[in-house]
Amino acid sequence: MSKDRWLALAPPIASLVFAFVVSSIVLAISGANPFVAFGNVFEYGVRLNTLVETINWSTPLYLSGVAVAIGFRMNLFNIGVEGQYVLAAFIAAQVGSQLDLPPVLHVSAIILTAMLIGALWAGLSGWMKVTRNVHEVISTIMLNSIAVGGVVSYLLGVWDVPDDTSLDTALAPIPESGWFPDLNFLVGGNTRSDLWGFVLVAVVVGVAYHYLINRTRLGYDLRASGANASAAEASGVDPKRTVVMAMVLSGLVAGLVGLPELLGDSHTYSLRFTQGLGFAGIAVALIGRNHAAGIAVGALLFGWLSRASGILEVRGDAPREIVAIIQGVIILSVVIAYSIAERYRRIEAAKAAAAAIGEER
Amino acid sequence: MPDPAVLLEGVTKRFPGVVANDQVNLRVESGEIHALCGENGAGKSTLMKILYGMQKADEGRMVVNGAEVDFDSPTEAIDAGIGMVHQHFMLADNFTVLENIILGAEPATNGVIDFDEARDHIQSVGREYGLDVHPDELVEHLEVGERQRVEIIKVLFRGAKILILDEPTAVLVPQEVEELFRNMRGLKEEGHTIIFIDHKLDEVLEIADTITVLRRGKTVATVKPEDVTAHDLAELMVGEDLPVPETSASTVTDEVVLRVRDLDVEGSDTEVALDVSDLTVHAGEIVGIAGVEGNGQAELVETILGIRHPVAGSVELLGDDITSGSVRSRREAGIGYIPEDRHRRGLLLDAPLWENAMLGHQSMNPFVKNGWWIDPEAARKATEDIIERFDVRTPGTDVPAHALSGGNQQKLIVGRELSAESRVLIAAHPTRGIDVGAQAAVWEELRSARRAGKGIILISADLEELIGLSDRLHVMLRGSLVAELDPNDVTPRELGAYMTGAKEAV
Ligand SMILES: Nc1ncnc2c1ncn2[C@@H]1O[C@H](COP(=O)(O)OP(=O)(O)OP(=O)(O)O)[C@@H](O)[C@H]1O
Numbered sequence: 055m056s057k058d059r060w061l062a063l064a065p066p067i068a069s070l071v072f073a074f075v076v077s078s079i080v081l082a083i084s085g086a087n088p089f090v091a092f093g094n095v096f097e098y099g100v101r102l103n104t105l106v107e108t109i110n111w112s113t114p115l116y117l118s119g120v121a122v123a124i125g126f127r128m129n130l131f132n133i134g135v136e137g138q139y140v141l142a143a144f145i146a147a148q149v150g151s152q153l154d155l156p157p158v159l160h161v162s163a164i165i166l167t168a169m170l171i172g173a174l175w176a177g178l179s180g181w182m183k184v185t186r187n188v189h190e191v192i193s194t195i196m197l198n199s200i201a202v203g204g205v206v207s208y209l210l211g212v213w214d215v216p217d218d219t220s221l222d223t224a225l226a227p228i229p230e231s232g233w234f235p236d237l238n239f240l241v242g243g244n245t246r247s248d249l250w251g252f253v254l255v256a257v258v259v260g261v262a263y264h265y266l267i268n269r270t271r272l273g274y275d276l277r278a279s280g281a282n283a284s285a286a287e288a289s290g291v292d293p294k295r296t297v298v299m300a301m302v303l304s305g306l307v308a309g310l311v312g313l314p315e316l317l318g319d320s321h322t323y324s325l326r327f328t329q330g331l332g333f334a335g336i337a338v339a340l341i342g343r344n345h346a347a348g349i350a351v352g353a354l355l356f357g358w359l360s361r362a363s364g365i366l367e368v369r370g371d372a373p374r375e376i377v378a379i380i381q382g383v384i385i386l387s388v389v390i391a392y393s394i395a396e397r398y399r400r401i402e403a404a405k406a407a408a409a410a411i412g413e414e415r
Numbered sequence: 416m417p418d419p420a421v422l423l424e425g426v427t428k429r430f431p432g433v434v435a436n437d438q439v440n441l442r443v444e445s446g447e448i449h450a451l452c453g454e455n456g457a458g459k460s461t462l463m464k465i466l467y468g469m470q471k472a473d474e475g476r477m478v479v480n481g482a483e484v485d486f487d488s489p490t491e492a493i494d495a496g497i498g499m500v501h502q503h504f505m506l507a508d509n510f511t512v513l514e515n516i517i518l519g520a521e522p523a524t525n526g527v528i529d530f531d532e533a534r535d536h537i538q539s540v541g542r543e544y545g546l547d548v549h550p551d552e553l554v555e556h557l558e559v560g561e562r563q564r565v566e567i568i569k570v571l572f573r574g575a576k577i578l579i580l581d582e583p584t585a586v587l588v589p590q591e592v593e594e595l596f597r598n599m600r601g602l603k604e605e606g607h608t609i610i611f612i613d614h615k616l617d618e619v620l621e622i623a624d625t626i627t628v629l630r631r632g633k634t635v636a637t638v639k640p641e642d643v644t645a646h647d648l649a650e651l652m653v654g655e656d657l658p659v660p661e662t663s664a665s666t667v668t669d670e671v672v673l674r675v676r677d678l679d680v681e682g683s684d685t686e687v688a689l690d691v692s693d694l695t696v697h698a699g700e701i702v703g704i705a706g707v708e709g710n711g712q713a714e715l716v717e718t719i720l721g722i723r724h725p726v727a728g729s730v731e732l733l734g735d736d737i738t739s740g741s742v743r744s745r746r747e748a749g750i751g752y753i754p755e756d757r758h759r760r761g762l763l764l765d766a767p768l769w770e771n772a773m774l775g776h777q778s779m780n781p782f783v784k785n786g787w788w789i790d791p792e793a794a795r796k797a798t799e800d801i802i803e804r805f806d807v808r809t810p811g812t813d814v815p816a817h818a819l820s821g822g823n824q825q826k827l828i829v830g831r832e833l834s835a836e837s838r839v840l841i842a843a844h845p846t847r848g849i850d851v852g853a854q855a856a857v858w859e860e861l862r863s864a865r866r867a868g869k870g871i872i873l874i875s876a877d878l879e880e881l882i883g884l885s886d887r888l889h890v891m892l893r894g895s896l897v898a899e900l901d902p903n904d905v906t907p908r909e910l911g912a913y914m915t916g917a918k919e920a921v
């Protein structure tokens with residue numbers, strides 16, 4: 055393997071190892087045997103069903119990571135992916151349950167609705183930034199609260215749940231024509247969990263993201279604004295338009311985050327619908343350094359950890375919260391490891407230059 | 416003989432693909448003004464950053480006031496009494512002058528910053544050295560000359576006895592240069608040692624006690640100003656003679672390419688209001704605008720570019736009214752732009768050169784493919800052409816812009832704007848920070864652009880450059896064009912008098 059490739063791969067690998075060491079220590083302190091615990095996790099983690107679930111849950115993480123990364127690319131900190139996807143999934147579920155359309159159209163309508171809502175909710179922050187100078191971190195946090203709180207209170211209010219009953223209230227289910235086909239045939243069709251087909255959409259989004267950012271004029275303008283807003287402005291990039299554009303693009307993708315679950319499994323929005331994917335996306339984007347492929351690695355890693363760790367509780371080794379610690383340590387050490395690798399790369403390049411010049415003499 | 420203030424021996428520093436310093440020796444006596452000269456990319460800034468603890472030498476030793484030192488950070492250099500003002504200023508834009516100056520050295524009582532004491536101290540430091548600044552002004556609103564004074568006070572505030580000034584005069588007009596030199600002499604009398612970098616050889620000869628010349632990372636000579644002429648210095652630096660800017664035969668046509676009429680732009684506390692009745696540029700003409708920085712030049716340029724919007728008046732490009740057009744539409748219609756501040760307006764420092772080579776032209780040929788796409792291959796090709804034609808010293812087209820020396824960054828920008836097919840070029844300080852050899856090449860390129868029928872607005876602090884290149888000269892004072900002069904019969908001295916308002920148009 056070439057040295058460059060190594061330098062690109064070493065940081066995530068090193069931080070993974072480091073994270074496991076730290077977690078082992080934590081496990082040991084909490085009274086569990088880390089070898090047994092991790093042994094169980096790995097043994098369970100490579101089972102086909104776990105891998106299927108890993109892919110399923112990496113899909114929303116990936117979409118969320120891409121949504122965050124689009125903002126990052128132009129120095130916008132879109133913390134609002136959380137609220138954007140919750141609201142989008144909720145409204146898309148509502149719309150989907152009311153529609154009566156043939157399969158492809160039905161699914162498309164739900165997807166478009168979700169993207170539109172995500173874009174609107176994110177665009178609102180962009181609009182506030184350019185017209186009222188409200189920082190996007192503030193506005194997206196506020197909009198998160200409004201979206202999440204609003205959805206929850208709507209659900210509670212409509213069904214007027216008495217305090218003592220289960221909180222599993224839901225909207226009307228989406229009819230089968232609005233389900234995204236599964237890919238079970240790929241894994242032999244006999245796993246306990248379905249392999250959600252939405253992963254294909256995530257792949258398309260990833261490829262589109264890569265080309266949009268690196269190869270299109272719009273992507274260039276976004277990156278230029280992120281790198282140097284004054285220079286971008288002088289080069290003809292309209293700063294306000296670009297901010298709104300980036301937020302809208304980010305929101306379009308954020309709107310998709312809840313759909314793997316909605317279209318592949320739950321087929322309705324309930325209080326049990328997964329939350330927190332928007333915040334996880336920030337970590338995933340960070341690990342992936344905003345690169346389409348890197349985000350995929352981050353999403354798969356986090357997806358796998360969250361699925362494989364379930365066994366810890368089942369076997370009574372440790373609470374699954376230990377995974378939160380592992381993820382936290384990974385994020386921190388990845389950031390540090392990347393900067394160390396960067397320094398090392400510079401030193402190596404300088405040595406190479408020196409050697410080349412030495413030969414000349 | 417007392418210990419030298421600074422002694423560097425065998426200092427070597429390598430970067431990917433280049434050796435910036437190669438066994439450099441430098442001896443700076445205590446209490447002298449020592450000039451460091453050399454072509455772009457010779458390694459001057461790098462050497463000074465090493466002395467200031469910002470970068471670490473790969474080899475060599477450093478002795479400051481007789482004691483061997485090994486700095487791991489600027490903090491350690493500051494403790495040793497060394498201060499540096501960078502080629503590209505390093506002030507926090509959204510902080511006030513006061514906050515910037517005390518940043519990192521806050522005078523505090525019980526952990527609370529004592530702003531009043533700091534303000535007094537700054538004003539006394541300022542008064543003592545004749546450095547005039549307003550402590551509560553936001554730095555983003557300052558002109559370059561003022562920013563520089565802030566940087567110098569900042570360094571003095573930290574108690575520096577050895578001052579490093581990296582190209583301090585590059586951003587100043589002659590009057591300001593004289594003032595800076597007065598300050599430098601004052602500092603010298605107080606016992607400070609000053610090392611400064613400069614590309615303008617007559618300035619070097621005027622102020623320096625000793626001159627060291629670097630070339631391709633090596634020390635080639637240390638001389639006394641009495642013993643050399645500007646020609647000798649130029650030869651030492653680049654092996655060429657000193658160029659003079661001179662226009663060749665007039666190529667002015669009567670086709671108007673740019674016309675600004677009755678322009679009225681609102682000002683603020685920090686921005687100059689504009690009142691420009693008529694500025695016309697013909698094809699094949701270089702129109703020079705002379706003026707002390709901060710008299711509305713930046714505002715005028717931004718209005719022509721479309722970043723700033725006038726309350727009244729019009730901007731016409733090739734006969735079309737573009738007053739309400741966007742920046743992009745104007746650039747596409749043929750306005751090229753060499754910004755006065757390359758880092759602020761001209762470059763994406765972390766992006767590779769090829770991406771920088773399309774900045775400002777990203778929506779035009781040859782950088783666009785099938786409408787929506789950019790074309791990296793065409794951009795790399797264009798970058799190679801610029802590197803070749805403008806002698807940009809770089810290991811390749813994929814290195815980030817920040818890896819280039821200041822002058823080479825400037826050459827990249829100049830090359831980008833001169834190779835584009837624009838009809839009007841706004842060139843603000845095009846040779847700022849460029850060494851004497853490359854300067855001649857840029858002048859020649861400007862002349863050939865003029866021959867090719869472009870209309871050029873030239874803004875420069877270098878009065879000889881202005882007089883030598885322009886077909887017509889305007890003087891800008893407090894937001895208006897106050898005089899129109901014929902460059903053929905005006906001297907730099909007279910021009911200077913117009914610029915300060917000491918002399919008025921008849
Ligand atoms: N951070 C960096 N990474 C890689 N190369 C660098 C870096 N800084 C400087 N260089 C290279 O080192 C060489 C010397 O640069 P330096 O900035 O010292 O030149 P200089 O003499 O100050 O030139 P100028 O007059 O243009 O400012 C150049 O070839 C430059 O490209």
Ligand SMILES: [Mg+2]
Nearest residue numbers: 460502820821
């Ligand atoms: Mg330099």
